[in-house]
Every structure is written in structure tokens, then in C-alpha cells.
Amino acid sequence: MPLGSRTPGQPGPSPQLRELKETVRTLLGLDDDTAVMVRQLACTEPGCPPLETVVAVLPMDGAARRWTLLQPAEQITEDDLRHALLAPDQDHHQDH
Numbered sequence: 001m002p003l004g005s006r007t008p009g010q011p012g013p014s015p016q017l018r019e020l021k022e023t024v025r026t027l028l029g030l031d032d033d034t035a036v037m038v039r040q041l042a043c044t045e046p047g048c049p050p051l052e053t054v055v056a057v058l059p060m061d062g063a064a065r066r067w068t069l070l071q072p073a074e075q076i077t078e079d080d081l082r083h084a085l086l087a088p089d090q091d092h093h094q095d096h
């Protein structure tokens with residue numbers, strides 16, 4: 001499943017995703033020059049849940065970081081985000 005594919009029936013950023021972005025920004029103490037992307041993706045990898053949420057942080061002058069949370073965006077709490085973001089970068093399938 002290529003990055004950038006959208007979940008059917010989800011035409012654009014939802015308030016939920018926007019809220020998650022703000023939480024990421026707050027948790028990591030990011031400034032406005034750092035882009036944050038939160039996307040919900042359908043995943044067809046064996047062993048993956050049908051919907052995952054990918055969080056990406058893209059600093060202007062640094063290496064991008066990316067995490068995959070194995071649950072739909074609507075189920076992600078601030079605690080989930082905190083655990084994921086403060087752990088070492090992790091992505092269970094960098095290849096897709």
C-alpha cells in the first residue's frame with residue numbers, strides 16, 4: 001500500500017487528524033517551521049490491522065521521523081501518542 005493513498009470515504013483532513021497533529025506538536029515541542037502529518041492508511045500487510053495511523057514529523061533542517069500506530073486515528077488517545085512518540089522511532093514496515 002503506497003503512502004498517500006487515502007481511506008475511501010475520507011475526502012480530506014478530519015478534525016480528528018487535526019487534533020492529533022496539534023497533540024504531536026505539543027508533545028514534541030515543535031515549532032511552526034516543523035511540518036506534522038497525520039494520515040490514516042488502509043494497510044494490507046499480513047498481520048497489520050486494516051487501518052493504521054501514520055505520524056510524520058518533517059523538520060525544515062533535519063531528518064524526518066515517522067511512526068505508525070496500529071489503530072485508526074479516531075481511537076488514538078493522547079496517551080497512545082505520547083507512548084509512541086517518546087519511544088525510539090518505530091515503523092513496522094518501512095518498505096511501504
Ligand SMILES: [Zn+2]
Pocket residue numbers: 043044045048049052093
Ligand atoms: Zn501495515
